[in-house]
Amino acid sequence: MRAVKTAILALLAATFANAQTTVPALRAEIPFVFEMRGATLPAGDYRIDFSEDRSWFTIKSLEDSKESAIGVTFSVALHKQSPNEAKLVFNKYGDRYFLSQIWHPNIARQLPKSKQERELVTSRVVAQIPVRVVVAAKVMR
Secondary structure (H helix, E strand, O other): OHHHHHHHHHHHHHHHHHOOOOOOOEEEEEOOOEEEOOEEEOOEEEEEEEOOOOOEEEEEEOOOOOOEEEEEOEEEEEOOOOOOOEEEEEEEEOOEEEEEEEEEOOEEEEOOOOHHHHHHHHOOOOOOOOEEEEEEEEEOO
């Protein structure tokens, strides 16, 4: 399964490298271990690349080339933000963080909850309402 994910990620990375996209990447220093679509990613410096329509993205560690994941998003709402304002929003339950939203200039994108997050929310171990944790991101030009 890991080999299939790696192959898909390599294909998408090649697509990004060859495509001339007008959607700039984001860069964020995430100071905690987080989860996304079943993958657990370590704290560190990350680059987030988007498809042209921003419906899917890749997140890749700038420190360890093996640490990466692919995600699908849907639009939350248009926002009037300054051109350089960007952020990542995480849902925190106890000591677990789940990537929830990516705010790119002028648009916010929501990630669907992973199976792990849904199970955690429906369990009686944690409260239903997560703590929102925001990490600043920078637009890469």
